[in-house]
Amino acid sequence: MTDKNPVKYYLLEILAGLALFILGLILLLKFNSAAARAAMMIGATLTLTGLLSLLIRRVAFTPQEKAAMRWQAAIEENDERNIRLKEKSAYITLQIMRIALCIFVIIVGFILPFYWPLVIMAVLLLTLASLLPVIFAAIYARRM
Amino acid sequence: MKNRLAELRKTRGLKQEELADQLAVSRQTIGSLENGRYNPSIQLAFKIARYFSLPVEDVFIYEEEANDD
Numbered sequence: 001m002t003d004k005n006p007v008k009y010y011l012l013e014i015l016a017g018l019a020l021f022i023l024g025l026i027l028l029l030k031f032n033s034a035a036a037r038a039a040m041m042i043g044a045t046l047t048l049t050g051l052l053s054l055l056i057r058r059v060a061f062t063p064q065e066k067a068a069m070r071w072q073a074a075i076e077e078n079d080e081r082n083i084r085l086k087e088k089s090a091y092i093t094l095q096i097m098r099i100a101l102c103i104f105v106i107i108v109g110f111i112l113p114f115y116w117p118l119v120i121m122a123v124l125l126l127t128l129a130s131l132l133p134v135i136f137a138a139i140y141a142r143r144m
Numbered sequence: 145m146k147n148r149l150a151e152l153r154k155t156r157g158l159k160q161e162e163l164a165d166q167l168a169v170s171r172q173t174i175g176s177l178e179n180g181r182y183n184p185s186i187q188l189a190f191k192i193a194r195y196f197s198l199p200v201e202d203v204f205i206y207e208e209e210a211n212d213d
Contacts, residue, residue, distance in 0.1 A: 075164075075168055075169065075170055076170055078168075079169050079170040079172075079173055080169070080173070080184070080185050080187075080188055081169070081170065081172065081173040081176060081182055082170060082173075084182075
């Protein structure tokens with residue numbers, strides 16, 4: 001359950017930043033748009049912060065400190081109160097998302113009925129958001 | 145549910161961080177337990193009681209009207 005090796009995330013951040021930067025560069029050369037410049041800027045920032053974080057982690061901490069940080073991260077990850085907090089916030093988020101989706105379906109369905117693919121997608125999302133909790137509840141009910 | 149965690153911790157001269165380390169939970173969890181904002185799982189309740197070498201009912205005092213959180 002615990003996977004708190006931040007190096008992986010830093011590397012991912014660097015890669016994502018580089019990809020975004022290159023994409024922005026290609027788009028800039030083709031279209032010279034503001035979005036391309038924004039993508040380049042975000043990409044560069046991501047790459048730089050990722051590199052800096054990696055550097056700080058490699059240079060600034062001793063192996064003992066790194067082990068202590070990993071231990072602390074594992075505690076935070078597996079702490080039962082933190083897990084309960086995540087579960088509660090996920091539940092409330094789900095309720096809010098259901099309501100938001102309902103409102104979205106009503107708005108799209110009644111105000112913009114001619115966008116029927118959008119209506120279908122929104123209804124599908126709403127169905128998914130309503131069905132998944134039931135399915136997972138049934139799965140977990142068998143395990144507990 | 146009330147508990148004697150703060151009292152027991154202080155008699156041992158432990159800081160919240162130290163107790164949290166011993167029990168492998170976060171410091172915030174210890175703080176919330178002591179304030180009565182959070183009720184622990186049975187596992188954690190037993191772990192705490194065992195750490196203080198006391199029966200669980202000597203550490204945690206169940207009250208009927210307490211909320212379920």
